[in-house]
Amino acid sequence: MKTLLVAEYRDGELLNSSYELVAFAEQLGAESAMFLVGSDSALPTYNGTLYLADVGKYGEFNPAVHKQLLLDAIAKEQPDMVVFAHSSYGWDLAPRISLALNVAHVSEVIDIVDGVPVVPACNAKLRRNVKAKTNQMVLTLQGGAFGLEDEPSGSPTVVSVDTDTAAQVEFCGYEEAEAGGVDLSKAEVIVSAGRGIGKPENLAIIEALAKALKGEYGASRPVVDSDWADHSRQVGTTGQTVSPKLYVACGISGAIQHLAGMKKSEFIVAINTDKDAPIGEVADVLIVADLKEFVPAMTEKINNL
């Protein structure tokens, strides 16, 4: 089995997600080669063939041109699978490739079971095994689904690829994330504080855990009503309805309006001293503990990972 891994490069740097593709190939026991529109000054630490196109010439985002460059690499490499990260770069480029190759394209793969890609459906409520009808396949991989076991190492054998295809769109640069205002609806991790935090000063431990998990902190209505947290942090039907990958409810008993606003989260952890609190209904894991002890301990462990 041969895989061609499509690495990503943004703002002058190779993205870490590229190494998840390597981990995927390793887990599959497949041979791999890598494709990158990047720069030889920031080569991936990877043992294998790297089809490299010059980002200075072709740009970081240039779908029509990247497509042609990748198709050249595919022609040279003849892989069984062309593998992307399911990312803004991957899901944009992958369909262009699958159509050009006239092959099956399976999106957001979280697992491969007996050679068959598994993908989530309906907000991860269901799973789907997708059978390709073509021999060659294009895949995009869900971020984090195929984690890195070891630090990546090695240096690639570079093969240059070039094209004179014209661009279809014009890339005009990046815009940094806005500071200040928080949009919980887009956060991947939310750690929320309920009245169980006891006093406003304890919001800091919630914030710290949120930061450790690279997420945002939220709050229940009573916390916002008590002016312990800003309105923009309120989770619930009268605040923001959220659906992060992980929701950690700290000291929230689970009033219906709160539950309805966060139920769609993919994974819910509740920390509460009351085993019978309604939040337990929706929680995947209910930690029966005093959050004032548990949350800082958890933060410390995560920071030390």
Added chain:
Amino acid sequence: MELTREIYWNVGHGVGTLLPMYLLTFAAIAVLVTAFKKRIKIYKQGQSVDRLDQMPVRIANLVKNVLLQSKVTLVKGPGLAHGLFFWGFFLLFLGTCLIVVQADFTDLFFGVKFLKGNFYLLFSVALDLAGLVAVVMLGGLFVRRYFVCPEGLESKKDDAIMHGLLFAILLSGFVIEGARMAVTELGTSLAYWSPVGLVFAKSMAGLGEESLRSVHSLIWWFHLLLVMAFIVLIPFTKFRHIFTTSLNYLFEDLGPTGKLVSIDMEDEDAESFGAAVITDLTWKDIFDTDACTQCKRCQDRCPAHNSDKPLSPMKIINQIGEVAFENSESNLIEACDKDAIWSCTTCLACQEICPASIEHVKKIVDMRRNMVLMEGEFPGEEVMAAMEQTEVNGNPLGLGYASRGDWIEELGIKPLSEDPDVDILYFVGCYASFDKRNIKIAKSFVKLCQAAGIKVGILGKEEKCCGEPMRKMGNEYLYQSLAIENVELIKDYNVKKVVTTCPHCFNTLAKDYRDLDFDVEVESYTVFLEDLLKTGKLKVNAEELHCTYHDSCYMGRHNDIYAAPRSLIKAAGGQIAEMDKNRSEAFCCSAGGGRIMAEEKLGDRINVKRVEMAVETGAPTMISNCPFCLTMFEDGIKGADVEDKLSTKDIAEVLVERLN
């Protein structure tokens, strides 16, 4: 000595007096009529609405509220002062009429005098004291307005003119009386029948007859001019309330209380819905604005106003009035301010207390209707999301509709789709169907019914939100689509009786659904359970319970159910420590008017205020009868940081704990 007095004493009864007097009177009345005709034109800009049906009831309302001042005197203090002033002034008016009738009619044409003898004595003393009462009350109101200055009471030019004019009329009346008595009655026993006049007479006696006569004549004409000014000023000042407020009792909404007018969704020609300009309202809505005396009673009781939100029901009425009378082209919604319009919880405290029978809530909902149906505008995105959730899943929480009936598991009851042969259909409502806290209440109610041998069925996943929060938020279209589905469903099952544990569902099914050909009997669980207790079907053990009770707006003011819940609590052994604001004066929980779907972004938290009132009673348990209230109080108890002092329960929970 004959017990009477000479009418037109000193000023004479000749053409020289009568002609100018009657000319002036007719001129003043002509001005009054012309001015009111202009106002009537403005009222007529509004849509038609029949407020002249059921005349006997209307006339009874008119008499009760004008002559007995029933609504005005609901508020002691200023209300009673107004009432006493009114009765005093009204007596003086009647007295003046009698004088005119005798002097210029019965005596003039038939030589008949009736103001004599004992009747005259009564007449004299009554009028004299009426004047005194009026002056004292006016003085009291003056002190309240200008020295005590209660918060929110705005004094304008109108108020100054009214106080000044009324005082001048009353005082000049006494001066005239005093001057006349000083010349004709001093030293006679008759004088004692005009005690106040006597005081004036004695103090003026030193002037001598000639001066007294000149003073009398001068002040008599001055008094007449003041009265003419009064008549002329009626349509141009708040004096107009003498007519408009009185008539508003006649035009009163005869109920059912708080029931909204349904929009005809089949009307293909309708181009606009709700109210955005003055002509979208009814004539009665415009008339209301003229009946308002700015007494601010509504504002004093408005939960939104009392929690620093931009709503004052009084100002809404005044702003609509301004648009109607001064700027009829302008936009009503902008004039009233959107935030104010969205802040209303439709708790009806304003209408309950309004001494002028003004309908505030309907106007607010009319404006909301325009914003929602014509502009797709809501107080916040969370409300729009709740509307969309309701369209998809039939509940504003957006939970999967298929799980609506899951809570009945293990209770041994079934949805009507499986077993339609039941004693009652329990219309559960969204909160008791989906919210773990409120499911306890649903379960308690079912257990109580089962204990009383009542077979209960539910609609389960077929049930949809009753539509009340959406309707009150102005989304008449969504309300009607939900309502029609529920109505057809319930009718198809041939249900005999519907019982609800949610006062919002109750109010909607029992009143609003009537417009949609729904005629099944609907009862609140409190009334239903009280009946089961009375008939002995349900037996509960009385166990001591120290509690306070919250009258939800939709059980209380909207439906006048105050006794049944209290009798249930009593039967359960509860001793109620009433909050200051109870029964018809109860303070809202903040969730009515569709506000349950909205974030309370402005001002303070209403629910926290109510919880604090409950804490003040010292009772550790706050009993409610409404899932919205309960939800608000659960949050409010945390918000007020009184989790150690107060917990909240529904009546059904209290009863089920005491089942025999």
Added chain:
Amino acid sequence: MKILVCIKQVPDMESRFKLNSESNWYEGTDLAWRMNEYDEYAVEQAVQLKGQVGDADLTVLSIGPDRVKEMMKKALAMGCDRGAHIADDDYFKKDPFEIASVIAEFAKDQGFDLIFTGMQSQDRGSGQVGVLVAEMLDLPSITTIVDFAFDGGQITVKRELEGGIKSVIKATAPALVTCQLGLNTPRYPTLPNIMKAKRKELLSIPISDLLKVEGKQETAKMYFPEKKGGGLVLEGDVADLTDRLIKILKDKTAVLA
């Protein structure tokens, strides 16, 4: 100007899902249906564009059984001018390639200046159809947009990238964009527009008229994942609890990877 918006009807994700008898899709009963969230942004953006340029004709297209017409009426009420319903009871068996080819077949001779789609559907979530349609029609396409501006045939959009960063992209119409959360707030249809929508053209076209290709993949099996935490209740010593939770998060979520 001619605009096309492609929308899909999906079950509300709060619905109680059951598997069909073949275990290759979910059962259609007990589901509440709605417009795919991302497609709502697409409709809204298209309607806003129409509002901006004035003279535009906006077609909304959807593939599925008869029930999708209800949802299409909402799009018409939001401001689309006409509807093209591609009737297909077996829509869920079509793969993204087939769906895209049907849309492309429908659109190919119509000269649409702009095509809006959602970035993905909430049920299948492949995120391919928009790009495939554009590739089939040989149009430039930009995915996952969170900002859209149109000026004289030129579009300027912002794409949402990971970590809150956005990239600014320009393209010239005709083009296709796929819409992401944050692009706009879809309007709530007004009552007069709901009434008008009832009288707007809503044509049904059998899918056989447009489907000329074969799929490249199929759902072999659909199933419920193992219970994530399974409503796990953990009690005990804090240090132990943190370790156990970290392990669970590593196993069941991607956030600690």
